[in-house]
Structures are given as structure tokens and as C-alpha cells.
Amino acid sequence: MKIALVGYGKMGHIIDDIATKKGHEIVARLNETPTKDNLNNPDVIIEFSNPEVAFENIKVGLEHNIPVICGTTGWLDRKSEIEEIALKNNTAFLYGSNFSLGVNLFFALNEKLADLMKGFPEYQVQLEEIHHTHKKDAPSGTAISLAEGIIKNDDRFDAWKLDETQNKELGIFALRQDEVPGTHRVSYKSAVDELEIKHTAFNRNGFALGAVIAAEWIIGKKGNFTIKDVLFDK
CATH class of the missing domain: 3.40.50.720 (NAD(P)-binding Rossmann-like Domain)
Incomplete structure (x- = not known):
């Protein structure tokens, strides 16, 4: 080509x-x-x-x-x-x-987990992304795709928002650290335990x-x- x-x-x-x-x-x-x-x-x-x-x-x-x-x-x-x-x-x-192949597998896993967790309101979901300080947009496109996957499968949410949220908004927290290619974490936390899935890129x-x-x-x-x-x- x-x-x-x-x-x-x-x-x-x-x-x-x-x-x-x-x-x-x-x-x-x-x-x-x-x-x-x-x-x-x-x-x-x-x-x-x-x-x-x-x-x-x-x-x-x-x-x-x-x-x-x-x-x-x-x-x-x-x-x-x-x-x-x-x-x-x-x-x-x-x-x-x-x-990334790994991230796209992560997308599929995220949607499956959201569908499983939608019946357990005692678990609060949180989405976090970490990227290098040169990245100009926040949240990352990958984080938005993860949020959309959760919203599609869990009717507790109808939109995503950066940082603090209200009503049916799903929060995305974006951190910027030197030379981090990309880390994305989705967690479900209750009063007694926490379940987490994470994808970490080692390079581009x-x-x-x-x-x-x-x-x-x-x-x-x-x-x-x-x-x-x-x-x-x-």
C-alpha cells in the first residue's frame, strides 16, 4: 500500500x-x-x-x-x-x-461486566484513565468508549461526565502523568468489597x-x- x-x-x-x-x-x-x-x-x-x-x-x-x-x-x-x-x-x-487488540477485548469484557452488575445497586461504578501529560483531550476516547459501553448495559446511567457527577451521570476521572501510554480502570465498589478490571498499555x-x-x-x-x-x- x-x-x-x-x-x-x-x-x-x-x-x-x-x-x-x-x-x-x-x-x-x-x-x-x-x-x-x-x-x-x-x-x-x-x-x-x-x-x-x-x-x-x-x-x-x-x-x-x-x-x-x-x-x-x-x-x-x-x-x-x-x-x-x-x-x-x-x-x-x-x-x-x-x-489495540487488548483494549478492544477490554471493551467487550467491560460491556459483559456492566450487564452482570446492573442488578446489584449496592456496587458503585467508577471509571478512571491515566495518560501522559502531552495528551490534549480529557477524558480519553478510550474512556468515553468504556463509559458508553456501561451506559448501554446499565440503566442507572444515561450520560457520562468528567469528574464529579449528579443524577444518572457516570463519572470519568482523568489523570495526567509523565510518559504513561494509557491505563484504564473500571471498578465496582460496595461497602464490603471491590471488583476491578484494568487495561495497561506498556507502549504505543x-x-x-x-x-x-x-x-x-x-x-x-x-x-x-x-x-x-x-x-x-x-
């Missing part, structure tokens, strides 16, 4: 290394707004940039009929617009709050590999997808 990397920070460099070792060609490494000229006619775009510019980056790619894999979080209030653009241009868009390689696998998978497809389509739809 010919891959254009839009957002060439730490993740972009790791994706570059993994994709190159898998035999793919990186035809663009961009930290500026993509254009038809500087994208260099790729087969697919992998976008890991910043929340402020992600929408425009993705839009440009889709409007040039290039499928886009996006791992940028913090811009999802406009995701429905992007999905409409993908359909209008007869191309493909795939968003993942986290491309799992995220990068998942993004490259998603890019390989999306070639020739049309429509809007998630990482679940790549990992679990057989």
Missing part, C-alpha cells in the same frame, strides 16, 4: 516504522493540512493529529476519495458530518478510540500496529466502520 501519514508525531513515527517493515510505502508525512498535491496519491490515509485540526484533515482526504483511518480523539461532536462526507464521496472512514506499538492492520483491511471497502469490524467481524 501507499500510505499518507497525517499527523507525524510520536504515533506517526511508530506507524511509519511498523508499516515500512510490513512492506508498505509511506508517500507523505504531514504536520500541515493535507492537500491533493502533498498527499501524493496514497491508497489510504492514517490520521493521528490534534482535535483542533482532525475534522479538516479527514474531510480533505474523503473529498479526494481516499479512505481514512483516524485515531485522533476529542473531535467527535462532528463525527456524524464526517460519516456523511464518506458516504457522499463513495469512500470509507474508520474511527477508533483505541486500535499496539495502537500503531492496529492502525496499520485497519488500513490494510479498509482497502476496497465503502462506508463507515470501527475497529470492531476489523478485529471481530469474520
